[in-house]
Amino acid sequence: MTTDWPYLDVHQSRTHEPTPYEYRLASALEEVFTHEGHELADVVRGLNARQVHSPDGAPWTEQSFRDEINRLGA
Amino acid sequence: MTTLTADHIYATGLRNQWHPVVPSRFVAPGAMRKVTVLGEEWLLFRRSDSTLSMLADRCPHRGAPLSLGKHLGDRVSCWYHGLEIETDGTVSSVPGLPGCNLEGKKLVRSLPVREVGGAVLAYFGDEEHPEPAPLTLPEPLTDPGTDSFLCYAEWNGPWRYAVENLLDPMHGAFLHHESHTMFDGDTTAKFRIRETGRGYFFEKTDQRGVNFDWVELCRTGVDWVDLSIPYPPSAGPGGPFGIVGMVCPVDENRTGVFFWRYRKVEGWQRDSWRFLYRTLIEKRHWEVLEQDRVMLEAMPADADQRENLYQHDLGVVRLRRMYRAEAEAQGAAQVPAQAPAPRH
Ligand code: FES
Ligand SMILES: [Fe+2]
Numbered sequence: 496m497t498t499d500w501p502y503l504d505v506h507q508s509r510t511h512e513p514t515p516y517e518y519r520l521a522s523a524l525e526e527v528f529t530h531e532g533h534e535l536a537d538v539v540r541g542l543n544a545r546q547v548h549s550p551d552g553a554p555w556t557e558q559s560f561r562d563e564i565n566r567l568g569a
Numbered sequence: 570m571t572t573l574t575a576d577h578i579y580a581t582g583l584r585n586q587w588h589p590v591v592p593s594r595f596v597a598p599g600a601m602r603k604v605t606v607l608g609e610e611w612l613l614f615r616r617s618d619s620t621l622s623m624l625a626d627r628c629p630h631r632g633a634p635l636s637l638g639k640h641l642g643d644r645v646s647c648w649y650h651g652l653e654i655e656t657d658g659t660v661s662s663v664p665g666l667p668g669c670n671l672e673g674k675k676l677v678r679s680l681p682v683r684e685v686g687g688a689v690l691a692y693f694g695d696e697e698h699p700e701p702a703p704l705t706l707p708e709p710l711t712d713p714g715t716d717s718f719l720c721y722a723e724w725n726g727p728w729r730y731a732v733e734n735l736l737d738p739m740h741g742a743f744l745h746h747e748s749h750t751m752f753d754g755d756t757t758a759k760f761r762i763r764e765t766g767r768g769y770f771f772e773k774t775d776q777r778g779v780n781f782d783w784v785e786l787c788r789t790g791v792d793w794v795d796l797s798i799p800y801p802p803s804a805g806p807g808g809p810f811g812i813v814g815m816v817c818p819v820d821e822n823r824t825g826v827f828f829w830r831y832r833k834v835e836g837w838q839r840d841s842w843r844f845l846y847r848t849l850i851e852k853r854h855w856e857v858l859e860q861d862r863v864m865l866e867a868m869p870a871d872a873d874q875r876e877n878l879y880q881h882d883l884g885v886v887r888l889r890r891m892y893r894a895e896a897e898a899q900g901a902a903q904v905p906a907q908a909p910a911p912r913h
């Protein structure tokens with residue numbers, strides 16, 4: 496841990512540099528929240544419509560999205 | 570201990586209260602770290618079981634910095650002549666002279682510490698007030714339905730400017746106009762002060778929930794502010810994000826700022842926010858904070874001596890009066906009783 500003054504670190508909450516998949520999912524999520532709504536059903540529909548799927552390629556269900564976002568955001 | 574004047578206290582931070590020091594992660598288990606707070610040098614020392622202590626960074630033998638010494642697991646040894654100091658400040662051993670009368674004496678000042686929301690807080694009492702003041706933690710950091718991330722940064726400028734900046738919501742509509750959260754709202758406003766049992770609100774009378782529209786200063790053993798800023802729809806469900814802000818007076822010209830960004834979210838909504846925060850939002854928040862840093866670091870040294878204040882500055886004026894009065898009171902209490910004139 497550096498002790499140099501000043502400590503100015505943009506990223507203090509990350510555990511790793513996001514993967515390309517994580518970046519893609521994050522921007523798709525922002526778009527979905529902006530254009531489709533804030534309900535879980537909106538999210539699943541919006542992501543599937545944009546073909547932004549989980550790494551296994553399967554379309555999202557409410558349960559699979561919950562599990563994956565919990566893994567990513569816990 | 571040297572006598573503290575009101576000016577010194579005003580410049581380096583109020584005594585007899587808690588202040589944030591550094592993020593907890595700055596001192597790993599089994600590690601130690603030198604820190605400057607309120608213009609004084611300290612050593613944070615963490616045992617391998619994670620217990621944290623804070624000692625004056627000054628060996629009671631000849632004054633060498635203990636931070637140059639060795640971590641011995643449950644105590645620190647001074648590098649100069651090997652004195653060993655326990656985490657409560659007691660000299661446990663003088664290796665060069667076993668049985669020396671320094672042994673067993675508590676000769677190093679140690680401060681009460683607590684860790685809160687990922688930050689170290691310490692109580693800085695003066696000689697008359699060594700017992701820690703009661704500490705009530707900010708609710709957003711203790712409420713289980715609220716989730717938060719700490720952002721810590723170090724700025725070159727007086728601690729008061731950092732607090733004043735927070736008691737000045739109107740700067741949001743100008744300084745942060747080109748930002749992801751504070752682009753909206755009126756650029757004219759009327760403000761009022763609303764006293765609370767623990768401090769005061771400084772708020773717009775005619776707009777809420779659009780920009781940075783209100784702030785509450787809270788004095789609950791530690792000084793902190795609470796405020797709320799709307800998120801754009803892209804940030805998902807959960808409404809606005811809040812900030813709990815605290816400031817560490819490092820010395821006259823350096824400040825550590827602690828911003829906990831918080832949001833009332835649970836379940837998948839919480840997970841979504843956390844994911845977006847780490848991946849995309851944290852960087853945007855950082856850019857807003859940098860606008861504050863650039864402005865505050867560029868403020869001239871006599872900025873608060875040559876001003877023309879108007880209605881929007883009432884929150885700042887109230888803050889300064891309060892801090893100045895407290896610094897005066899603390900300084901006056903420090904003046905030693907007049908000793909009788911020496912007789913010859
Ligand atoms: S100054 Fe620390 S042991 Fe002598
Ligand atoms: Fe700001």
